[in-house]
Amino acid sequence: MTLPRALRRFWHPVCTAAELAASGIVGTRLLGVPIVVASAEGRLLALHNRCLHRSTMLSAGWVCGDTIQCAYHGWRYDASGACVEIPALPDGPIPSRARVEAYEVTAAHGLVWVRLEPGWPTVVPPHPSWDDPEVHVAVGEPYTWPTSLERRVENFADLAHFAWVHEGTLSSRAAAAPPVPEVRRDGAELVFVYDPPPIASPDGRALVGRSIYRVAVPGTVDIEFDVPGAGRRHLWMTVAPLDADDTEVRCYWTMSRSDDLDGDDGPYLEFQELILEQDRPLIFAQQPRNIPFEPGAELSVRTDRVSIEYRRWLTQIMDAADPDALGLILG
Numbered sequence: 001m002t003l004p005r006a007l008r009r010f011w012h013p014v015c016t017a018a019e020l021a022a023s024g025i026v027g028t029r030l031l032g033v034p035i036v037v038a039s040a041e042g043r044l045l046a047l048h049n050r051c052l053h054r055s056t057m058l059s060a061g062w063v064c065g066d067t068i069q070c071a072y073h074g075w076r077y078d079a080s081g082a083c084v085e086i087p088a089l090p091d092g093p094i095p096s097r098a099r100v101e102a103y104e105v106t107a108a109h110g111l112v113w114v115r116l117e118p119g120w121p122t123v124v125p126p127h128p129s130w131d132d133p134e135v136h137v138a139v140g141e142p143y144t145w146p147t148s149l150e151r152r153v154e155n156f157a158d159l160a161h162f163a164w165v166h167e168g169t170l171s172s173r174a175a176a177a178p179p180v181p182e183v184r185r186d187g188a189e190l191v192f193v194y195d196p197p198p199i200a201s202p203d204g205r206a207l208v209g210r211s212i213y214r215v216a217v218p219g220t221v222d223i224e225f226d227v228p229g230a231g232r233r234h235l236w237m238t239v240a241p242l243d244a245d246d247t248e249v250r251c252y253w254t255m256s257r258s259d260d261l262d263g264d265d266g267p268y269l270e271f272q273e274l275i276l277e278q279d280r281p282l283i284f285a286q287q288p289r290n291i292p293f294e295p296g297a298e299l300s301v302r303t304d305r306v307s308i309e310y311r312r313w314l315t316q317i318m319d320a321a322d323p324d325a326l327g328l329i330l331g
């Protein structure tokens with residue numbers, strides 16, 4: 001099975017809770033599937049975003065009671081996807097085929113999450129600092145990049161690129177040989193500790209210090225920084241694959257801190273945006289956008305330990321034939 005196909009079994013964000021709150025109904029897409037999400041009478045709905053009647057996007061419509069109403073001729077669909085009203089046929093009958101696909105949907109960490117395929121032992125990935133009362137969470141602006149979920153995660157957890165892509169902000173060429181961490185699995189997470197080489201922080205704003213990385217497979221990374229004098233910091237990021245072949249992603253991210261609780265979020269977010277701008281040209285230049293999983297297609301070396309382990313896990317996820325097999329892989 002291909003990775004994009006296997007990703008259908010996992011939960012992915014489809015929009016922010018704020019985006020949904022703004023209008024109550026949002027058209028979005030996940031792995032090539034057009035989805036309409038709506039908040040109706042306090043309940044979340046996620047349906048295939050195409051009216052069965054004349055194929056208008058349901059997201060052009062509105063919430064009506066506990067249903068979504070199509071704007072074109074007023075057909076209404078409930079949370080199960082069943083059409084419950086055809087205004088042009090007040091006496092019915094409603095055809096039994098009048099049902100759009102409905103998806104599992106939930107809200108967590110300020111995001112709306114959807115899983116396309118039910119019945120798999122997958123959960124919404126954790127956000128370790130979201131509900132921590134001692135921590136302030138600054139929410140970054142989501143961004144869309146022409147890459148795959150797996151390339152985006154690899155870049156986020158790549159220790160060898162700091163000296164090159166982030167010279168002057170996170171590291172220096174003098175530290176071109178990165179430490180090779182021990183990588184272990186903890187449940188559905190890949191965990192490792194990064195001890196930066198003993199170089200002076202090249203930028204006073206940089207978080208250079210012992211960092212605990214938790215990669216919740218397949219698409220979420222939390223980095224907890226233990227920086228002397230800076231309190232506790234978390235950089236959290238999750239990647240949503242937008243199209244069917246997983247070559248465009250929307251990334252959602254937060255920057256949390258246990259110090260400077262009343263301070264302005266601006267400088268914290270702006271520094272991360274600077275880091276993103278440094279990564280951007282290299283990610284945009286990667287071809288193919290997906291990781292090629294054929295043996296030998298890319299050359300790894302000893303210092304690519306994290307990537308090697310991540311790819312090994314993704315390969316196992318692709319090979320999992322049933323929920324029990326996936327359950328074993330995800331701990």
Ligand code: FES
Nearest residue numbers: 051053054070073
């Ligand atoms: S296209 Fe939706 S009701 Fe006609």
Ligand SMILES: [Fe+2]
Nearest residue numbers: 155161165279
């Ligand atoms: Fe980077």
